[in-house]
Amino acid sequence: MPSQPAALAARLPLTGTAPPPREAMAVATLSVLAVLAPLVLGVLSLAPNRLLSPRAAAMPQTAGVIICLGLFLGFCLGTALLARRAAWLGWAELAAALALCALLAGIGVAAGEVLRDASPAARATPAAGFWMAMLLLALAAGCCAAGRGGTPRNFMVAVVLGFGLLWAAGLLGNLSVAREASARGAEIRAAAIQHLGLSGSALLLALAVSLPLSLLALRHRKLEAALMGVANGFQVVPSIALFGLLMGPLGALVSWAPGLRDWGVGGIGPAPAVLGIAVYLLLPLCSAFLAGLRVVPPALIDAARGQGLTEAGILRRLRIPLGLGVMLGGLRVAAVQAIGLATLAALIGGGGLGTLVFQGIGQLATDLILLGVLPMVALSLLADGGCAALQAALERGP
Amino acid sequence: MIRFEGVSRRYGEQAAVDRVTLEVPRGSICVLLGESGSGKSTLMRMVNRLVEPSAGRVLVDGRDVAGADPEELRRGIGYVIQSVGLFPHWRVADNIATVPRLLGWEPARIAARVETLLELVGLEATLFRDRFPHELSGGQAQRVGLARALAADPPLLLMDEPFSALDPGTRRGLQVALREIHAETGKTILFVTHDVEEALALADRLAVLDQGQLVAQGRPAALLEGAAQGPVRRIFGEESLAFHRLATLPARSLARVGDADGLPMLPADATLKQALMLMLSENSARLALPAEAGFGGGTLHWTDLVTAR
Numbered sequence: 001m002p003s004q005p006a007a008l009a010a011r012l013p014l015t016g017t018a019p020p021p022r023e024a025m026a027v028a029t030l031s032v033l034a035v036l037a038p039l040v041l042g043v044l045s046l047a048p049n050r051l052l053s054p055r056a057a058a059m060p061q062t063a064g065v066i067i068c069l070g071l072f073l074g075f076c077l078g079t080a081l082l083a084r085r086a087a088w089l090g091w092a093e094l095a096a097a098l099a100l101c102a103l104l105a106g107i108g109v110a111a112g113e114v115l116r117d118a119s120p121a122a123r124a125t126p127a128a129g130f131w132m133a134m135l136l137l138a139l140a141a142g143c144c145a146a147g148r149g150g151t152p153r154n155f156m157v158a159v160v161l162g163f164g165l166l167w168a169a170g171l172l173g174n175l176s177v178a179r180e181a182s183a184r185g186a187e188i189r190a191a192a193i194q195h196l197g198l199s200g201s202a203l204l205l206a207l208a209v210s211l212p213l214s215l216l217a218l219r220h221r222k223l224e225a226a227l228m229g230v231a232n233g234f235q236v237v238p239s240i241a242l243f244g245l246l247m248g249p250l251g252a253l254v255s256w257a258p259g260l261r262d263w264g265v266g267g268i269g270p271a272p273a274v275l276g277i278a279v280y281l282l283l284p285l286c287s288a289f290l291a292g293l294r295v296v297p298p299a300l301i302d303a304a305r306g307q308g309l310t311e312a313g314i315l316r317r318l319r320i321p322l323g324l325g326v327m328l329g330g331l332r333v334a335a336v337q338a339i340g341l342a343t344l345a346a347l348i349g350g351g352g353l354g355t356l357v358f359q360g361i362g363q364l365a366t367d368l369i370l371l372g373v374l375p376m377v378a379l380s381l382l383a384d385g386g387c388a389a390l391q392a393a394l395e396r397g398p
Numbered sequence: 399m400i401r402f403e404g405v406s407r408r409y410g411e412q413a414a415v416d417r418v419t420l421e422v423p424r425g426s427i428c429v430l431l432g433e434s435g436s437g438k439s440t441l442m443r444m445v446n447r448l449v450e451p452s453a454g455r456v457l458v459d460g461r462d463v464a465g466a467d468p469e470e471l472r473r474g475i476g477y478v479i480q481s482v483g484l485f486p487h488w489r490v491a492d493n494i495a496t497v498p499r500l501l502g503w504e505p506a507r508i509a510a511r512v513e514t515l516l517e518l519v520g521l522e523a524t525l526f527r528d529r530f531p532h533e534l535s536g537g538q539a540q541r542v543g544l545a546r547a548l549a550a551d552p553p554l555l556l557m558d559e560p561f562s563a564l565d566p567g568t569r570r571g572l573q574v575a576l577r578e579i580h581a582e583t584g585k586t587i588l589f590v591t592h593d594v595e596e597a598l599a600l601a602d603r604l605a606v607l608d609q610g611q612l613v614a615q616g617r618p619a620a621l622l623e624g625a626a627q628g629p630v631r632r633i634f635g636e637e638s639l640a641f642h643r644l645a646t647l648p649a650r651s652l653a654r655v656g657d658a659d660g661l662p663m664l665p666a667d668a669t670l671k672q673a674l675m676l677m678l679s680e681n682s683a684r685l686a687l688p689a690e691a692g693f694g695g696g697t698l699h700w701t702d703l704v705t706a707r
Contacts (some may be wrong), residue, residue, distance in 0.1 A: 299481040
């Protein structure tokens with residue numbers, strides 16, 4: 001049967017005419033939509049000042065803008081074409097990132113042209129077409145990553161680097177967000193540091209509580225049930241309600257022992273925020289610690305005990321090294337969750353990047369919201385990436 | 399070497415081990431035989447205090463183990479279990495070195511000891527020393543488990559169904575290896591199994607447990623002499639009792655003086671069971687036995703075999 005080897009060869013990749021990966025069609029569709037979105041929705045909008053609603057503006061036809069838009073078109077096309085080979089999916093991801101950068105650069109250059117003739121209070125900002133293209137290109141990159149069986153790391157790194165380079169080159173300086181940022185630079189830095197402080201201390205507090213409790217719960221079934229019950233219970237309470245609930249007892253505590261006020265304890269402010277966030281971190285931390293400590297099968301514990309290892313020795317030589325991956329996974333979830341939850345601290349006077357977000361919501365100023373959200377996303381990605389790198393390093397080690 | 403004095407272990411109303419008194423002589427392989435749930439593992443685990451008796455006491459070398467520090471006691475007793483329990487993140491050499499490290503031996507002494515032990519259990523040291531447990535076959539892993547138990551040269555080994563998870567060929571190979579290691583080192587071995595053939599292949603002394611009670615003990619041949627009764631009969635299997643009895647007797651015990659020319663040859667230390675199997679496979683009613691120190695050689699006859707008591 002001569003047809004059989006031929007059919008087999010057709011199914012095997014890397015035999016000359018490899019079929020395109022399953023994701024090729026999806027990536028192509030998403031890339032085409034990413035090109036169409038700016039045409040239909042517009043990419044640049046202009047507002048008379050920072051509080052009035054922006055209106056769509058036409059892109060000026062200067063050489064810089066046309067080059068950038070041409071690059072955008074080219075990279076979108078490149079994404080679609082590169083995704084037709086499984087081995088090139090990584091490059092397709094990179095092309096998607098470059099397309100996004102080219103579009104942003106075009107908007108930045110265009111903003112400079114448009115604002116030259118406008119009043120100093122006027123603001124230029126990316127319009128819906130840009131955000132839509134960003135979403136579509138991110139999805140295309142996600143498809144490519146799925147085809148490679150990985151995370152869209154190439155896309156993320158390239159976008160972060162590209163945006164950073166555009167910023168450093170001064171191409172984005174005329175965009176509304178950048179103007180708002182340069183006006184509030186010190187405020188943003190302070191808020192970011194506060195945000196890190198809030199989430200960091202909440203994480204440390206939660207660690208200090210959940211580590212010893214998990215170790216105890218390993219031995220005592222009843223304590224485990226109680227611990228997981230409490231941790232689960234808190235997860236159900238809405239976070240704002242929990243912050244509210246904490247106000248009463250903490251306020252009472254301070255009026256009973258006024259000396260505590262010097263330490264920052266009080267019904268409102270950072271103390272209840274840290275406490276509230278920490279409470280939400282108990283569940284991911286405790287469940288990961290307990291699961292990690294139980295990675296070692298009972299028979300192995302029996303063998304270790306039978307050889308004369310002490311309980312502390314079993315913990316140090318078996319439970320911790322073998323469960324570290326699982327435990328770090330929990331830490332990763334908790335760190336990201338802490339950074340997200342710290343946003344709400346602003347509601348009870350705890351400060352942090354949430355302050356900018358809620359101020360922006362109050363003033364209907366999108367740029368201000370973005371200035372709160374963007375550093376937060378960066379912090380989350382950093383925390384997540386750091387934990388992931390640590391996890392990978394440990395798994396590669398002995 | 400080990401004395402169980404009226405030991406019991408109760409879980410609520412249930413007695414897992416019920417008033418067992420048993421002596422394990424120094425240098426012997428004593429097999430605890432019983433069905434699952436008979437309390438044989440529980441009884442064995444009292445020796446290194448992984449289980450504490452509810453009543454009675456366990457003496458090792460004349461000293462009550464209840465008075466010993468559990469960790470120190472366990473470091474002086476080899477322990478091998480069915481699932482092997484090698485530490486997956488440690489190399490073979492590190493696994494074997496577990497107890498010597500706990501005892502604070504010099505690194506050079508540990509390295510030399512690991513080498514010796516790997517050779518003793520039949521594994522090429524240079525080939526296996528640096529492997530991880532997941533790179534070993536089941537039989538190799540259990541050989542490493544045995545080496546680990548022997549690492550600090552303990553006088554006593556506890557083995558809890560160590561070969562039960564292995565395929566029959568590997569299991570027989572390890573049984574032979576264990577007998578050889580026992581002959582070489584003279585350790586006292588307490589061996590738990592539910593496998594009658596394994597028990598008969600290894601045991602100097604046999605103790606049969608049923609529902610927590612010791613129902614029979616002694617030399618395997620004595621235990622199966624005549625018509626065994628009650629639980630012993632059930633555990634050994636009614637229909638194969640006579641066959642198992644043959645496994646407890648040496649072939650030379652029925653040897654006749656005679657012309658052995660051209661007959662199939664038995665190994666010198668064969669049992670009557672092996673003789674029967676050879677007769678069936680060679681279609682021969684007579685076999686030759688080789689001469690050995692204190693034994694002039696001879697022949698074995700089918701009629702003697704089937705009328706043996």
